[in-house]
Amino acid sequence: xxxxxxxxxxxxxxYEFETDKGDTVAIFFTKTGTIQMYTLQKGCHTPxxxxxxxxxxxxxxxxxxxxxxxxxxESVEIAFSALADLRITIHxxxxxxxxxxxxxxxxxxxxxxxxxxxxxxxxxKNIINPPPSFVFETGDxxxxxxxxxxxxLFEREIMVD
Amino acid sequence: xxxxxIALFVCLVLALxxxxxxxxxxxxxxxxxxxxxxxxxxxxxxxxxxxxFSDMGLIFLLFFVGLGLKVxxxxxxxxxxxxxxxxxxxxxxxxxxxxxxxLGFSLVEALIVAAAFYSSSTAMTVTSLIENRKLMMRxxxxxxxxxxxxxxxxxxxxxxxxxxxxxxxxxxGEILFGLALIYAxxxxxxxxxxxxxxxxxxxxxxxxxxxxxATAAFALELGVPDTLMVIALGAAFATTDPDAFEQHAxxxxxxxxxxxxxxxxxxxxxxxxxxVGVIAIICxxxxxxxxxxxxxxxxxxxxxxxxxxxxxxxxxxxxxxxxALAVLYGxxxxxxTIAVMVIVTSLVGSFVAKYYGSLSRGFGRxxxxxxxxxxxxxxx
Numbered sequence: 001x002x003x004x005x006x007x008x009x010x011x012x013x014x015y016e017f018e019t020d021k022g023d024t025v026a027i028f029f030t031k032t033g034t035i036q037m038y039t040l041q042k043g044c045h046t047p048x049x050x051x052x053x054x055x056x057x058x059x060x061x062x063x064x065x066x067x068x069x070x071x072x073x074e075s076v077e078i079a080f081s082a083l084a085d086l087r088i089t090i091h092x093x094x095x096x097x098x099x100x101x102x103x104x105x106x107x108x109x110x111x112x113x114x115x116x117x118x119x120x121x122x123x124x125k126n127i128i129n130p131p132p133s134f135v136f137e138t139g140d141x142x143x144x145x146x147x148x149x150x151x152x153l154f155e156r157e158i159m160v161d
Numbered sequence: 162x163x164x165x166x167i168a169l170f171v172c173l174v175l176a177l178x179x180x181x182x183x184x185x186x187x188x189x190x191x192x193x194x195x196x197x198x199x200x201x202x203x204x205x206x207x208x209x210x211x212x213x214f215s216d217m218g219l220i221f222l223l224f225f226v227g228l229g230l231k232v233x234x235x236x237x238x239x240x241x242x243x244x245x246x247x248x249x250x251x252x253x254x255x256x257x258x259x260x261x262x263x264l265g266f267s268l269v270e271a272l273i274v275a276a277a278f279y280s281s282s283t284a285m286t287v288t289s290l291i292e293n294r295k296l297m298m299r300x301x302x303x304x305x306x307x308x309x310x311x312x313x314x315x316x317x318x319x320x321x322x323x324x325x326x327x328x329x330x331x332x333x334g335e336i337l338f339g340l341a342l343i344y345a346x347x348x349x350x351x352x353x354x355x356x357x358x359x360x361x362x363x364x365x366x367x368x369x370x371x372x373x374x375a376t377a378a379f380a381l382e383l384g385v386p387d388t389l390m391v392i393a394l395g396a397a398f399a400t401t402d403p404d405a406f407e408q409h410a411x412x413x414x415x416x417x418x419x420x421x422x423x424x425x426x427x428x429x430x431x432x433x434x435x436x437v438g439v440i441a442i443i444c445x446x447x448x449x450x451x452x453x454x455x456x457x458x459x460x461x462x463x464x465x466x467x468x469x470x471x472x473x474x475x476x477x478x479x480x481x482x483x484x485a486l487a488v489l490y491g492x493x494x495x496x497x498t499i500a501v502m503v504i505v506t507s508l509v510g511s512f513v514a515k516y517y518g519s520l521s522r523g524f525g526r527x528x529x530x531x532x533x534x535x536x537x538x539x540x541x
Contacts, residue, residue, distance in 0.1 A: 008305050009229050010287050011296065026297045031407075038297035049294035 077148070089148050090118070093159060095140040105132040113153040115146035164205035165214065168197055168423045176419075183292055184511045185285045187422055187480050188504040194426015195500070211424050218421025219485055220377050220391050221414035226312050227395015228403045228410075245303050245458045245472075246310030252454035253279040260446050264439045266495065273490050276318045277499045278447055282480025283308040285507055289475050289514040300471040303462060307476065315482050316392055322490050323386035335385045340393050343376070347397035354398070358405040369409040372398075388489065418481070425484050426500065435494040443498055444505040451477050474517040477510030479503050 006014045008028075016026040022042035029035055035057040040047040052060065062076065075091035099107060104117055120127045120134070121141040127134070136142075144154055171193045172186075179186040197205040207215075257278030261271035286308055290301050324332050347354065357368050373391060380390035398406050452473045459469025480503055487499040 006302075008302070009309050010283060011290065011305055014296070016297075024297075028291075028296045030291050030296075032291065034291075036291070036294065036296055038294070040297065047297045049297070051294070 075151075087147070088145065089151055090143055090145050091151050091154075093142050093144060093155075095136045095138060095142060096159060097138045098160065099158065100136055100138040103133050103135050104130065107158055109154070109158055112157050113146070114150040115144050115154045117142050118145050119143040164208065165211050165420065168193065168205050168211075168427070169419065171197065172419050172423050183515070185282075185288065185478060185480070185507050187282070187285070188507045190419055190422035191426040191429075191484075191500055191504055194423040195429050195431070196426075197423075198427025198429065200429050200431040205427055207424050207428050211420065211427075214417055214420040215424045215488070216377075217374070217413065218417035218419070219488065220373060220387065221410055221417055222421070222481055222485065223388055223391045224373050224395040224410060225407065225414060226315070227392040227397075228399045228406055229309065229312065230392075230396045230399060241303065241462055242306040242310060244461055245307050246314075248458045248461060249307055249311070249454045249476075250279065250314055252457065253450050256446060256450040256453075260443060264442065269490075270492060270495050273322070273486055273495055274443070274498060276315070277479065277483035277486045277491075278443070278450070278502070280311050280315055280479060280482040280486075281308065281451070281476040282478045282482070282507065283312065285478035285480050285510065286475050289478070289511065293514055293518065295471075295475065298471060299463070300459070300468050301475075303458065304472055304475050307458075307472075311482075316389070318486075319386070319388050319392075319489075322486075323388065332385075335383060336389060339380060339383060339385050339390050343390065343393050343397045347400060351401055354401045358402050358409075365405065366409045366412075369406055370413060373410065373413075421488075422484065425488055425496075429497050429500050430493045431497055435497055440498050440501045444502050447479065447502050447506050448477055448509055470517070474510075474514045477513060478507035480507055 003015060003017045006016070008014055010031070012028055012030040014026060014028050016024065018024050024038075024040040024042075024047075026038040026040075026047070027035065028038075033054065035052045035054065036049055037052065037057075037060075038047040038049045075089050077087055077089045109115060109117060117130060117134075118128070119142070120130055120136075121143075122137065122139075144151060146154065172190050175189040175193055176186045179189050194205075195201050199206070254275050257275035258271050261274035261278070262268065266274055286304060290296055290304065295301055320336070358365050373394065376390050376394045377387040380387040395406075452470075455471075455473030455476065456466050456469030458472055459465055459467065462468070479499075483499050483503050487496040491499060
């Protein structure tokens with residue numbers, strides 16, 4: 001798999017590589033700010049193309065690196081090869097009305113599930129490492145870290161409280 | 162002043178429609194100008210203010226041409242660029258020149274018509290490649306470098322035309338002096354330029370505007386063409402951070418270019434001694450000659466006339482450079498001819514580029530049993 005990158009004057013940057021099986025993938029970062037991805041199956045003459053915004057392209061990148069994405073909740077699983085098969089997942093959730101007004105301490109998230117809330121996004125502002133006294137509001141997007149079993153427990157025990 | 166506002170407002174509405182239909186807006190600006198101006202309703206006339214803004218549009222367009230010329234990144238396949246560039250240049254310049262001369266233009270007029278006839282619109286070509294999702298085609302790279310080649314030829318044409326009847330040695334000396342000055346400033350002031358561009362207040366934008374406008378003014382003071390000096394300024398700045406300069410100059414270019422196009426249309430005089438037949442022949446030839454040069458290039462580089470058709474479909478539209486030539490050096494009949502040629506070729510070009518794909522697939526389906534893959538041959 002040889003990656004070729006190329007600067008096209010007036011257009012933008014092109015990245016192209018051929019897979020082991022002979023298919024070709026080309027990505028263009030155009031000066032208009034959009035990203036175009038072309039795939040050309042071996043033996044075919046017409047490529048198929050998709051045009052993406054930067055956000056969509058990042059999302060595609062997440063999928064390709066192995067994260068799972070559901071509707072508007074996404075998760076990234078990271079495996080550290082140095083730490084004997086430790087697979088840790090970061091998942092995002094939207095706080096439902098049922099638990100609005102409660103604090104992290106009230107919900108006993110760590111004790112009940114083993115997971116930790118590591119960040120909250122509210123009205124486009126991010127709060128990193130919230131204190132136990134942090135009060136949730138409906139619509140907060142929270143990032144929770146833990147093993148996948150613990151996260152399932154979080155979904156069952158906390159999100160429906 | 163009200164004239165500019167009326168014209169800009171009409172252009173804004175037209176731009177919305179053109180973007181919605183994904184066709185180039187340039188022909189609509191010119192048509193709007195023709196309708197509003199001298200040849201049409203006579204609502205808007207050009208004045209000092211509008212011609213100042215139009216000049217700004219041209220200067221910023223040429224500054225962008227300069228920014229695109231990064232000397233150290235000429236393509237890896239120089240012979241390919243040269244082959245396609247020379248075919249394109251010879252075929253179109255010769256057909257354009259001979260046709261214009263035979264149709265009754267003077268020698269100098271014929272040269273200007275030929276240069277305008279030759280120069281495809283870089284903006285329309287790039288937009289067409291991106292919007293029709295053609296970037297991956299092998300022909301796309303050829304087309305993109307062809308545009309760079311055309312820009313270089315355009316600079317030479319500008320230099321020749323602006324020399325006019327002056328003493329050539331003196332003229333060349335003045336230009337070299339100006340160039341040396343600009344390059345020295347860009348080279349020794351590189352750190353300063355980059356420190357200005359890195360700021361996140363309004364300074365980078367003010368600096369870019371002043372640099373471009375001051376260079377043009379300085380060139381006029383020195384007696385050298387401002388067009389060439391502004392291109393040189395762009396090329397010199399491209400050695401620092403071309404993307405930043407593009408970003409800061411783009412708003413000026415976008416607005417002033419619209420005024421440039423619409424007022425070009427406003428000043429057009431269609432009632433002059435120019436026959437509809439002559440203009441029609443030039444338009445048809447403009448489409449046909451790019452077909453010939455495209456097919457020849459396709460055969461020369463890829464051994465395939467079909468590749469040539471791909472090149473043709475994306476390079477039919479003439480645009481900003483043709484109009485720049487008309488504004489700078491065109492007599493009224495030349496300007497009218499170029500105006501109509503730009504309108505016709507850009508509209509035909511955008512439709513051909515959009516529907517060529519489905520058209521050629523249609524051909525392919527009908528003749529599938531004749532075997533793949535070079536299904537469509539030149540439609541002469």
